[in-house]
Amino acid sequence: xxSLEKRQATDLPRYAKIRQMNxxxxxxxxxxxxxxAGLLAHCAFIHEQRPMVIPMAYARSGNKIYIxxxxxxxxxxxxxxxxxxxxxxxxxxxxxxxxxxxxxSMNYRCAIVHGTARLVEDHAEQIEALKAITDHLMPGxxxxxxxxxxxxxxxxxxxxxxxxxASSKVRTGGPVDDEEDLGTDLWAGVIPVVTSLGPPxxxxxxxxxxxxxxxxxxxxxxxx
Amino acid sequence: xxSLEKRQATDLPRYAKIRQMNxxxxxxxxxxxxxxAGLLAHCAFIHEQRPMVIPMAYARSGNKIYIxxxxxxxxxxxxxxxxxxxxxxxxxxxxxxxxxxxxxSMNYRCAIVHGTARLVEDHAEQIEALKAITDHLMPGxxxxxxxxxxxxxxxxxxxxxxxxxASSKVRTGGPVDDEEDLGTDLWAGVIPVVTSLGPPxxxxxxxxxxxxxxxxxxxxxxxx
Numbered sequence: 001x002x003s004l005e006k007r008q009a010t011d012l013p014r015y016a017k018i019r020q021m022n023x024x025x026x027x028x029x030x031x032x033x034x035x036x037a038g039l040l041a042h043c044a045f046i047h048e049q050r051p052m053v054i055p056m057a058y059a060r061s062g063n064k065i066y067i068x069x070x071x072x073x074x075x076x077x078x079x080x081x082x083x084x085x086x087x088x089x090x091x092x093x094x095x096x097x098x099x100x101x102x103x104x105s106m107n108y109r110c111a112i113v114h115g116t117a118r119l120v121e122d123h124a125e126q127i128e129a130l131k132a133i134t135d136h137l138m139p140g141x142x143x144x145x146x147x148x149x150x151x152x153x154x155x156x157x158x159x160x161x162x163x164x165x166a167s168s169k170v171r172t173g174g175p176v177d178d179e180e181d182l183g184t185d186l187w188a189g190v191i192p193v194v195t196s197l198g199p200p201x202x203x204x205x206x207x208x209x210x211x212x213x214x215x216x217x218x219x220x221x222x223x224x
Numbered sequence: 225x226x227s228l229e230k231r232q233a234t235d236l237p238r239y240a241k242i243r244q245m246n247x248x249x250x251x252x253x254x255x256x257x258x259x260x261a262g263l264l265a266h267c268a269f270i271h272e273q274r275p276m277v278i279p280m281a282y283a284r285s286g287n288k289i290y291i292x293x294x295x296x297x298x299x300x301x302x303x304x305x306x307x308x309x310x311x312x313x314x315x316x317x318x319x320x321x322x323x324x325x326x327x328x329s330m331n332y333r334c335a336i337v338h339g340t341a342r343l344v345e346d347h348a349e350q351i352e353a354l355k356a357i358t359d360h361l362m363p364g365x366x367x368x369x370x371x372x373x374x375x376x377x378x379x380x381x382x383x384x385x386x387x388x389x390a391s392s393k394v395r396t397g398g399p400v401d402d403e404e405d406l407g408t409d410l411w412a413g414v415i416p417v418v419t420s421l422g423p424p425x426x427x428x429x430x431x432x433x434x435x436x437x438x439x440x441x442x443x444x445x446x447x448x
Binding site for chain 2: 175
């Protein structure tokens with residue numbers, strides 16, 4: 001038996017003062033907050049009458065979401081021409097253990113965006129999009145790097161998804177058990193899920209005297 | 225300037241001995257390993273000719289994926305009758321910073337499953353599915369809980385997705401820069417993304433003497 005198993009509920013912090021929330025919302029500020037806090041988006045497309053979903057780097061810029069890939073990949077080519085697309089960004093916050101299996105749940109924040117994808121053909125907008133995607137994960141990284149070459153631009157396909165419909169779904173707080181289950185001696189509560197960035201690893205070919213650039217701690221602060 | 229910014233590349237661990245991998249695979253053991261390690265799945269469906277993707281709790285059982293929701297929700301009702309569906313489980317492992325913006329990337333493990341969804345109508349299979357979903361997040365939790373009631377079973381819709389096609393995509397290792405960029409003094413490397421479970425919070429209405437059940441440390445070990 002681990003030391004945790006020997007502990008009792010009295011040793012643990014409580015959810016008593018934490019507000020319960022379990023609802024969908026169309027509040028755009030909340031949607032944007034979730035979109036801006038995610039590491040990656042799950043993008044859904046229709047391919048040969050089948051739904052498909054793949055994880056992609058992304059960034060929000062105003063009312064647009066930018067995603068990118070190699071110019072020649074299926075996802076870029078098939079979605080270049082104004083087709084419906086959607087993407088979801090999910091932040092997982094906890095496993096909610098109730099007395100009954102039925103009331104088990106998860107705490108999470110999720111933003112769901114629907115729109116129409118189009119290929120970004122304007123050079124200035126492509127730069128804006130790639131800067132946004134790079135800086136989304138590592139704020140300030142774009143300006144630390146050299147300019148992209150013409151060949152790199154040509155090899156990169158950027159899709160813009162104009163947000164036509166956006167919603168969020170958020171669950172917070174502890175389990176919600178049925179009254180008749182409260183008398184049992186089964187523990188219930190929340191196990192937090194924590195995502196954070198660890199100390200960086202330098203690439204093998206980085207010279208010893210190379211300083212860590214500001215974008216690294218900026219990323220660690222952003223995703224702390 | 226933070227203490228991290230003052231550090232230099234020489235202070236950091238290196239990726240020198242870590243194997244690079246960046247490939248798609250149809251290896252079913254690898255797919256299963258990723259499916260079994262995820263917290264949630266992003267499920268894609270077609271709704272009124274539009275793709276949509278939502279995060280869901282899930283579990284793999286042999287060649288099937290089970291997902292569940294309230295019986296009356298759109299996702300359960302519209303997918304009960306043998307329609308194509310797909311889902312993706314993604315584990316994010318790191319942000320890969322290269323010298324050029326072009327070669328920035330992420331380290332991740334992703335399993336993509338395509339299949340046909342059907343409503344689970346057999347009572348015994350519904351129990352098997354709900355046990356699998358509950359125990360996926362908290363191993364052993366199902367047996368700690370009381371049995372589900374007939375009303376709870378009726379209120380729960382379970383979909384089984386028979387896996388017809390599965391693939392994985394995995395990227396590991398450090399950045400892969402162009403030869404001509406190696407001479408610059410710009411740092412490159414990987415910032416690890418770490419997901420883990422924190423110490424549990426007890427629900428407000430759990431009596432003080434209630435012991436922490438084995439499923440809590442089991443979950444913490446599983447998602448360590």
